Amino acid sequence: MIEVEERESKGLVGHSKYTRNNPFLSTVRVNELQTAAGSEKETRHIELTLDEGMIYTPGDSAGILPENRAEAVAEILALLGFRGDDRVLDHYKAEISLEEALRTRLGIGKLTRGSLKQYAKLVPAGSTLEGGLKGLVGPEHKAEAEEYCWGREFVDLVTAFPGVVTEPQQLFNVLPRLVPRLYSIASSQRLHPDNVQLTVRVIRYESHGRQRQGVASGQLGERALVGTKLPIFLHDNANFRLPEDTSAPVIMVGPGTGVAPFRAFLEERQATGQTGDNWLFFGEQREKLDYLYREQFQAMHKDGLLTRLDTAFSRDQPEKIYVQDRMREHSAELFEWLERGAYFYVCGDAIRMAKDVEVTLLDAIAVGSHGTLDDAAEYLAAMKKQKRYQRDIY
Ligand SMILES: Cc1cc2nc3c(=O)[nH]c(=O)nc-3n(C[C@H](O)[C@H](O)[C@H](O)COP(=O)(O)OP(=O)(O)OC[C@H]3O[C@@H](n4cnc5c(N)ncnc54)[C@H](O)[C@@H]3O)c2cc1C
Numbered sequence: 271m272i273e274v275e276e277r278e279s280k281g282l283v284g285h286s287k288y289t290r291n292n293p294f295l296s297t298v299r300v301n302e303l304q305t306a307a308g309s310e311k312e313t314r315h316i317e318l319t320l321d322e323g324m325i326y327t328p329g330d331s332a333g334i335l336p337e338n339r340a341e342a343v344a345e346i347l348a349l350l351g352f353r354g355d356d357r358v359l360d361h362y363k364a365e366i367s368l369e370e371a372l373r374t375r376l377g378i379g380k381l382t383r384g385s386l387k388q389y390a391k392l393v394p395a396g397s398t399l400e401g402g403l404k405g406l407v408g409p410e411h412k413a414e415a416e417e418y419c420w421g422r423e424f425v426d427l428v429t430a431f432p433g434v435v436t437e438p439q440q441l442f443n444v445l446p447r448l449v450p451r452l453y454s455i456a457s458s459q460r461l462h463p464d465n466v467q468l469t470v471r472v473i474r475y476e477s478h479g480r481q482r483q484g485v486a487s488g489q490l491g492e493r494a495l496v497g498t499k500l501p502i503f504l505h506d507n508a509n510f511r512l513p514e515d516t517s518a519p520v521i522m523v524g525p526g527t528g529v530a531p532f533r534a535f536l537e538e539r540q541a542t543g544q545t546g547d548n549w550l551f552f553g554e555q556r557e558k559l560d561y562l563y564r565e566q567f568q569a570m571h572k573d574g575l576l577t578r579l580d581t582a583f584s585r586d587q588p589e590k591i592y593v594q595d596r597m598r599e600h601s602a603e604l605f606e607w608l609e610r611g612a613y614f615y616v617c618g619d620a621i622r623m624a625k626d627v628e629v630t631l632l633d634a635i636a637v638g639s640h641g642t643l644d645d646a647a648e649y650l651a652a653m654k655k656q657k658r659y660q661r662d663i664y
């Protein structure tokens with residue numbers, strides 16, 4: 271593996287023959303639980319090998335092509351009354367076994383309205399099943415269909431409405447494609463030339479009387495042990511980048527797995543001796559159980575790489591404390607950093623956290639600049655234009 275600088279000078283950066291349609295068969299070299307026993311989370315640190323020429327920049331993500339669980343596939347086969355070695359044509363008309371199709375090509379996890387619609391089309395007119403499915407299809411039943419799909423998978427549909435799929439090939443009309451999952455890269459390639467590191471929260475939940483798990487995160491949590499092969503590719507994200515000016519301060523807000531790209535940013539700044547100040551806001555449920563990369567971040571703080579390290583452990587006291595509460599406590603200093611040209615980054619939960627953080631940021635700007643919230647919105651718009659407000663939220 272040649273050095274990053276050498277590859278940059280050869281113009282190799284960002285180029286690789288591997289894509290989502292032609293992934294690299296990587297080997298899992300580390301798969302470690304980050305959260306402690308007793309945590310409500312299961313968050314893992316994963317390291318995957320790379321091939322020559324696979325280059326990433328902090329801010330990029332890695333795509334994993336997951337596989338459905340063998341037990342889930344076997345259950346579907348049994349319910350449908352098909353054999354795993356039945357032959358089908360995949361999306362590119364290549365002949366494969368039905369078992370391979372259900373394991374690697376078709377989304378048998380989370381149920382979609384599209385699947386309900388296609389499934390209902392297969393029900394013969396006059397069948398006793400027609401009535402039950404009718405109330406779940408068509409634009410007038412969107413709400414009912416969404417409610418039905420929530421927390422259900424294909425196995426629930428086949429159990430509730432059996433005998434509908436009569437030919438294995440019909441499954442390609444009913445089920446969506448099994449698509450890759452993206453994970454923010456948590457490492458700098460300058461420190462780890464031959465591998466990429468990820469921070470993955472394993473999704474497990476119970477619904478409608480069944481234990482469920484996320485397809486990709488469940489695989490990483492249970493089956494992708496060290497030595498296992500996984501098809502992966504690198505995904506460029508030019509909209510989430512450290513400042514070109516290596517002396518510019520950066521403020522990073524990354525609760526939960528949202529901290530992943532900031533570990534990459536900090537490693538990169540460390541490896542290249544960038545002089546800009548760094549401020550990290552990290553949040554999780556409990557300090558003792560859920561503090562991701564605690565030792566590394568504390569060492570970076572001690573060494574001065576992390577100028578400021580503020581944590582918010584939401585469940586260590588009766589009232590919730592979130593990253594935005596820490597921002598509020600230090601809003602004068604935060605505004606002072608912005609005035610010094612700081613870049614502000616947010617990563618993690620798109621639905622609640624990112625919005626709340628933006629509201630708090632606007633407040634800090636309004637108070638700091640003695641202006642109105644409208645003035646603050648203009649200030650933030652100008653920051654966006656200068657690429658000084660970047661978000662990677664999901
Ligand atoms: C750019 C980007 C970066 C990302 N970075 C990271 C990262 O660094 N780390 C990380 O862990 N993830 C990250 N993600 C999310 C990741 O891509 C996957 O979406 C995630 O791991 C879930 O995939 P899965 O296959 O395990 O779950 P899936 O099989 O896709 O299942 C997830 C679905 O399960 C359902 N579900 C979940 N919980 C419940 C519940 N309690 N009740 C009912 N239904 C439920 C929801 O519909 C949810 O959408 C990122 C996403 C993007 C787009």
Ligand SMILES: NC(=O)c1ccc[n+]([C@@H]2O[C@H](COP(=O)([O-])OP(=O)(O)OC[C@H]3O[C@@H](n4cnc5c(N)ncnc54)[C@H](OP(=O)(O)O)[C@@H]3O)[C@@H](O)[C@H]2O)c1
Nearest residue numbers: 471525526527553554555584592593618619620622623626
């Ligand atoms: N698409 C997917 O299927 C998928 C898969 C994995 C992760 N995710 C998403 O990725 C994000 C990160 O997940 P994660 O489990 O690592 O962390 P998370 O759920 O974001 O939790 C991290 C910390 O943020 C806190 N928090 C909750 N609401 C908040 C808010 N409004 N503002 C600020 N902080 C808030 C949590 O506190 P409390 O829990 O105590 O409230 C916890 O302390 C979440 O959006 C999660 O749903 C999505």
